[in-house]
Amino acid sequence: MNPEDRSENSAGGSAAERAAIVLVCNGPGELATWVRPLAQRLHRDLALRPLQPEAPIGLQLVLVPCPNATGSEHQVAARMQLFERILPAGRFWWLVLRPRRHGPWPRRGVVVFLGGDQFWTVLLSARLGYRHLTYAEWVARWPRWNDRIAAMGPTAADRLAPRWRSRCRVVGDLMADLSEASRAERPLPSGTWVALMPGSKRAKLQVGVPFLLEVADRLAALQPGCRFLLPVAPTTSVPELLAYAGPANPIAAHYAATNLRLEPGPEGQELCTAAGTRIVLVEQQPAHGVLSQCALALTTVGANTAELGALGVPMIVLVPTQHLHVMQAWDGGLGILARLPILRWLLGAAMTAWRMRHRGFLAWPNISAGRAVVPERVGTITPAEIAEEAADWLLHPQRLEGMREDLRSLRGQPGAVAALAGMVRELLPAATGDAA
CATH class of the missing domain: 3.40.50.2000 (Glycogen Phosphorylase B;)
Known part of the structure; x- marks a missing residue:
């Protein structure tokens, strides 16, 4: 059995009582420089499956279709041993059409965009009924359907229409933390x-x-x-x-x-x-x-x-x-x-x-x-x-x-990974209840 298949079967238990953080990514560069640091920080700040098997929140990864991907991103992610469940890009459409085909999904959770086409995370969060956070390097393309927007810098923040700016926070460049680590x-x-x-x-x-x-x-x-x-x-x-x-x-x-x-x-x-x-x-x-x-x-x-x-x-x-x-x-x-x-x-x-x-x-x-x-x-x-x-x-x-x-x-200054992790925590049901 492949690592990603094993991880899909590990999300059992009472899904209704649990929550999920779903990171969405497309390619090897984003996996190394965005996904891995955020996943490590979330595990540091929260009790998360799979590192803490009895925790109420699971950390999951969904890979989305991308012409620049290699097709082996799910294997790279499995070697990180940070995710309870990993969905390869080839299964994305089945996930949207029939989520329970890949095991039970908690009723509440957060989807975080970290690379690819931003529309895929809009679609996935709507299908799962989860809150949605986009990390925007240069532009947030679907602010209407984002619960929160984490902007890399003022360029992305300033492009938002005034009505959506209250949802946005400038967190900085996630890569600014690389040299420290x-x-x-x-x-x-x-x-x-x-x-x-x-x-x-x-x-x-x-x-x-x-x-x-x-x-x-x-x-x-x-x-x-x-x-x-x-x-x-x-x-x-x-x-x-x-x-x-x-x-x-x-x-x-x-x-x-x-x-x-x-x-x-x-x-x-x-x-x-x-x-x-x-x-x-x-x-x-x-x-x-x-x-x-x-x-x-x-x-x-x-x-x-x-x-x-x-x-x-x-x-x-x-x-x-x-x-x-x-x-x-x-x-x-x-x-x-x-x-x-x-x-x-x-x-x-x-x-x-x-x-x-x-x-x-x-x-x-x-x-x-x-x-x-x-x-x-x-x-x-x-x-x-x-x-x-x-x-x-x-x-x-x-x-x-x-x-x-x-x-x-x-x-830029380090600290973007911690700031983004903080925004994820704010959106978690356990931290904010049912407030939008």
């Missing part, structure tokens, strides 16, 4: 560490793994003192990373760093390229502690950039567009069409090329600041170009420190 992790050995972050989805890994491996080889030749680490995303594995660097991945033939070997090292498993570059694999999740000690990160777009920004890690954001036919990891209806077997090659390439020509900022720190805080390199970029740029940054630590300070200034 990371300090308990082990220190890295001395050296200039560079993080390689190829992404977590197949479309990104196909390009990102061979591209960054060649960058590492070239950067090691330019800066022999460099040391490299690669956090293994929870939705992938070491064997998959090896496969993306080998003949099974047609993109790998365009790059030099192939024939990887997996070898033991003092810090754990290491990838060793044919040129002799050694890359420490970080399989512990989350990897915030080791990432926060890196001088520089080379990363794809996505949640990585928000995570690195919250940790104050200087970065170069990479979007090599020479492989457009595999870069269909976009959202929305067109993203779904681009993944259909007949249309994916033509429409996917055309759509991605259009978005590259009409793009704004792609990295989250730049989007948040409205200016170029971290460099974005988009186009037919080469590993040689990126290695030279990375070497130049490393030769000028004062410039890296300036970028780090800019990122820290965007991060």
Whole structure:
């Protein structure tokens, strides 16, 4: 029996006498940076199942359909061991149509939006008859049906019509707490560490793994003192990373760093390229502690950039567009069409090329600041170009420190996770009775 199936069967007992907190999420980035910290905080503040089996309140997770998801988010969530019940995205519509198919549901509870399409949480909270709390990064799309809105900042709060603003509270950026939590992790050995972050989805890994491996080889030749680490995303594995660097991945033939070997090292498993570059694999999740000690990160777009920004890690954001036919990891209806077997090659390439020509900022720190805080390199970029740029940054630590300070200034004050957990508690029936 799968972990999520076991957790569904654990919600027995007298459902009418119990309550539920249901966190709703879509992808691996949100799971790591929003869901996990809030779930840990709720367990710290309240007696919750499954950590306290006799508690009257259960903590549950519902994953919603999303074209950017990997399909293995429920497995990642199960390994956290924080949730009484986990519903994979593929079961979402059955949950809405027939909730009791997945076991008994308490009569009262709170649904919390933490990623995906906000409408799914509106629908789910209405179907279950639960109160509804939305964490809004930039905009709350359905304020009429939100009991409360937790805004990341004034941007989301100011977009609300005056009639809904009494429901809103600015709690701050949930990622601002990441750097505080990371300090308990082990220190890295001395050296200039560079993080390689190829992404977590197949479309990104196909390009990102061979591209960054060649960058590492070239950067090691330019800066022999460099040391490299690669956090293994929870939705992938070491064997998959090896496969993306080998003949099974047609993109790998365009790059030099192939024939990887997996070898033991003092810090754990290491990838060793044919040129002799050694890359420490970080399989512990989350990897915030080791990432926060890196001088520089080379990363794809996505949640990585928000995570690195919250940790104050200087970065170069990479979007090599020479492989457009595999870069269909976009959202929305067109993203779904681009993944259909007949249309994916033509429409996917055309759509991605259009978005590259009409793009704004792609990295989250730049989007948040409205200016170029971290460099974005988009186009037919080469590993040689990126290695030279990375070497130049490393030769000028004062410039890296300036970028780090800019990122820290965007991060905001810690405390958003505690504030959001407080709003969840306020909505719980046990704390507020039946008041709206």
